Amino acid sequence: MQETAERLLIIDDDEMFCHVLDRALSRRGFEVLVAHDAAQALFLARRHQPQLATLDLKLEQESGLKLLPELLEIVPNCRVVVLTGYSSIATAVEAIKLGAVNYLCKPADADDVLLALSRAEGDPETEVADNPPSINRITWEHIQKVLQEHDGNISATARALGMHRRTLQRKLQKRPVRR
Template identity: 45%
Template sequence: MNEARPTLVIVEDDPAFARTLQRSFERRDYAVRHAASPEELAMLLQQTGFDYAVVDLKLGKASGLTCVQMLHAHDPAMKIVVLTGFASIATAVEAIKLGAAHYLAKPANSDDIEEAFGRDRGDPNVPLDSRKSSIKTVEWEYIHSTLAECDFNISEAARRLGMHRRTLARKLEKRQLR
């Protein structure tokens, strides 16, 4: 009874969070590898393939969406879950279009991630929020979609949004999720 362990790659630039996730999944009998950047992920994919992937949306100055695209191109059957502290509708839609199976806002734990791996279809019974989006939420989603388009380059996003770079940086500091 020597079944192969499921393989998982964690693409996360926060070493402490990556280590915590790695240990948790190793206790669940996954064979886990870690990459902190799109470049490290590309090197790992040259060596091996994976059954599952957990990708942070913001990897320093790089976008995790690049990694989602790379992983999906490498193996379209791979289950990819995107984690983010900067959740927005725009990035969720792009992540799914690029091949992610699910998109989870941080904080998410290994139970949430493993549950997302196991879900093959959408849930038509998910509760619909009848509350309208606030102006602040709409503004945040617009800012975040512009940031994603600019690969999280704050100066370029500020230029496209028509605001001063420091103003944008202050807005991002206020909405940062941990």
């Protein structure tokens, strides 16, 4: 391994995804570190000071959004891309506000990750959708927004939405609705 290889920390609880991304990025010359939870991620960040990181939004029982500021406190110049299978406008906005350089929806491959990490500026040529999101998608987005406002507290979110906590938990277990 070259001395100048950039260190990239993958933080994701999906071991297969980590393995595939690790191999692809290692082949491209990166020194790859992998963490499956917040404690392991913070330990590796302190010890190895990665220049780049991918951070899963939903780590088992932990929120990637809560981990992001802690990670950037340890490694302030680290460029972090948040990856998620549960995308929403609310979490994308919060991730950027908290210091992520980009936000990607899974599935994402190594090329997607590297492109997201390399982009320093927004793209004004990004296409705007021709049709509005579905009512189901709007509902999903609203739930995510209210969940963020209540710091991920499901009981408080359920009360704010006027629904039973278990109903909300079932809705949150499902993949987000397509636009």
